[in-house]
Amino acid sequence: ADTSSSSTELQIPRTASSPTQTLPVASRSSGPNIPHVKRPTTKDIYDDDDLTSPRLCRNDNKSGDTLLRIFRDQCPRLIDSTSKHLPPSYWSPWTHPPACAGINLTDAAKTSKLEFCIFTHAHYRGGISIVATPETASDLASIIDKASISGPSMPPPTDRLPLLDVQEVPGKGLGVIAKEAIPRGTVLLRDNARVLADVRFPQHIRRAQGQALLQKASGRLPVPDDVRGLSRSVKAKPGEARGLLEENVLSTNSFAATVDGVAYMALFPEIARINHACNPTALTRFNVKDLTQKVIAFRDIELGEEITISYTDFGLTHEERQEKLLRRWGFSCTCDLCSGGAEATAASDARRRRVTGLRNEVVGHLQKGKFAVAISAYENELLDLVRTEHLAEHMGEHYEVLARLHLAAGNQTTAGVYAQRALDELETFGTTDTQSAAGSVQELRAFVKAFKAQEKLLKSKTNTVREKTAPNSRKETANEIGRH
Numbered sequence: 084a085d086t087s088s089s090s091t092e093l094q095i096p097r098t099a100s101s102p103t104q105t106l107p108v109a110s111r112s113s114g115p116n117i118p119h120v121k122r123p124t125t126k127d128i129y130d131d132d133d134l135t136s137p138r139l140c141r142n143d144n145k146s147g148d149t150l151l152r153i154f155r156d157q158c159p160r161l162i163d164s165t166s167k168h169l170p171p172s173y174w175s176p177w178t179h180p181p182a183c184a185g186i187n188l189t190d191a192a193k194t195s196k197l198e199f200c201i202f203t204h205a206h207y208r209g210g211i212s213i214v215a216t217p218e219t220a221s222d223l224a225s226i227i228d229k230a231s232i233s234g235p236s237m238p239p240p241t242d243r244l245p246l247l248d249v250q251e252v253p254g255k256g257l258g259v260i261a262k263e264a265i266p267r268g269t270v271l272l273r274d275n276a277r278v279l280a281d282v283r284f285p286q287h288i289r290r291a292q293g294q295a296l297l298q299k300a301s302g303r304l305p306v307p308d309d310v311r312g313l314s315r316s317v318k319a320k321p322g323e324a325r326g327l328l329e330e331n332v333l334s335t336n337s338f339a340a341t342v343d344g345v346a347y348m349a350l351f352p353e354i355a356r357i358n359h360a361c362n363p364t365a366l367t368r369f370n371v372k373d374l375t376q377k378v379i380a381f382r383d384i385e386l387g388e389e390i391t392i393s394y395t396d397f398g399l400t401h402e403e404r405q406e407k408l409l410r411r412w413g414f415s416c417t418c419d420l421c422s423g424g425a426e427a428t429a430a431s432d433a434r435r436r437r438v439t440g441l442r443n444e445v446v447g448h449l450q451k452g453k454f455a456v457a458i459s460a461y462e463n464e465l466l467d468l469v470r471t472e473h474l475a476e477h478m479g480e481h482y483e484v485l486a487r488l489h490l491a492a493g494n495q496t497t498a499g500v501y502a503q504r505a506l507d508e509l510e511t512f513g514t515t516d517t518q519s520a521a522g523s524v525q526e527l528r529a530f531v532k533a534f535k536a537q538e539k540l541l542k543s544k545t546n547t548v549r550e551k552t553a554p555n556s557r558k559e560t561a562n563e564i565g566r567h
């Protein structure tokens with residue numbers, strides 16, 4: 084620990100909670116999964132300085148209010164089953180009339196209709212079909228409008244994978260392989276959501292209706308095979324329900340994505356070729372501003388190595404992972420970690436259990452105010468285990484916690500170094516929309532800026548002191564030289 088004094092100037096301001104409560108939980112992967120719902124802030128949708136952008140347009144055009152209608156250019160209309168006979172300009176920006184299925188909801192006071200419709204934008208970055216309620220589709224239309232104006236269009240598929248090849252991988256079907264050595268932090272691939280389906284729709288409409296909607300969703304895309312081609316059965320079998328193929332594709336290939344607090348299953352056709360590994364080489368990041376997802380290498384990848392991501396939460400034991408992968412995605416994992424033999428699996432599980440124990444120990448030390456002991460356990464054991472077992476997508480959250488701990492212990496210089504490292508990681512890899520410690524980039528930036536300013540001040544003070552003492556020392560030197 085360093086010995087510089089603590090000052091109130093350099094506080095990381097997010098401490099309604101004490102450092103004990105800011106210990107990180109294992110990062111969640113955004114692999115194919117049913118999402119965890121978290122309501123994002125406005126910032127998740129638009130930049131801070133951009134709050135004038137159209138959003139929260141829900142229900143406005145139902146009211147017939149003149150004032151609200153003036154804003155319709157900015158606020159997309161609420162489009163539902165009643166809109167399909169209206170002229171196409173009414174559905175804009177969607178390129179097809181809505182196709183809907185719904186149920187009546189009755190409570191003591193009234194009966195209302197809950198509808199899910201297909202909204203397709205055939206020209207948006209390779210095309211996108213959305214299964215959503217009219218209200219949430221209105222928010223998505225705003226995002227698409229805005230991204231269409233500002234964002235680049237998608238490059239043709241052949242240019243999208245300059246670093247990667249899709250090949251057969253023994254025991255896993257197709258997989259994605261590195262065509263050259265790729266350094267950590269490289270964006271390997273950016274893909275556009277072709278289907279975005281509200282996770283609530285299967286519970287609220289009949290299965291056959293849902294399948295019909297999904298079939299329409301892929302059929303309306305410029306290249307329906309972007310979705311259908313992901314099916315391992317290739318064609319629907321005779322007698323199979325219409326849309327069963329799309330339903331299967333979605334359930335085994337989609338990713339969790341949250342937009343404006345609504346959880347969706349998102350299908351990215353190219354990213355869907357990436358297999359799972361319990362010790363993966365890459366991670367995914369969904370961008371709520373344009374509905375794209377990128378894949379980032381989180382360690383150096385060798386030529387010929389497979390690009391893998393984790394479909395499960397980090398930190399699970401071998402048995403827990405196998406059980407989850409089989410139940411949720413229907414396969415037994417054959418990744419290197421799972422096929423490394425009983426001894427290697429047991430050693431890995433023991434390290435994972437030790438991490439849970441160590442976390443509790445660290446919290447216990449902090450509760451007793453023993454910062455130095457907590458920091459030592461964290462730095463000397465926990466960090467190594469997290470790295471060895473890949474228990475976090477990247478180390479940003481851990482460095483951030485260490486910055487806070489060192490700050491609380493009065494080690495400002497070390498806190499500054501960890502804050503800078505956390506910032507580097509977070510800026511390279513970002514955070515998932517479900518991460519509890521997310522949203523700290525700005526806070527870290529402010530802290531690092533203040534820390535650097537203080538370091539600079541200290542340096543200039545030290546230089547001034549040196550300069551003041553310099554003439555004497557020069558004299559001494561001159562005298563010394565003169566004596567010889």
Ligand SMILES: C[S@@+](CC[C@H](N)C(=O)[O-])C[C@H]1O[C@@H](n2cnc3c(N)ncnc32)[C@H](O)[C@@H]1O
Nearest residue numbers: 255256257336355356357358359414416417418
């Ligand atoms: C999202 S797809 C990945 C691409 C797929 N391999 C393909 O050919 O299109 C998920 C499917 O790939 C296979 N898979 C992915 N990771 C695997 C692994 N670690 N072990 C075995 N099979 C795996 C399983 O069949 C799984 O249902």
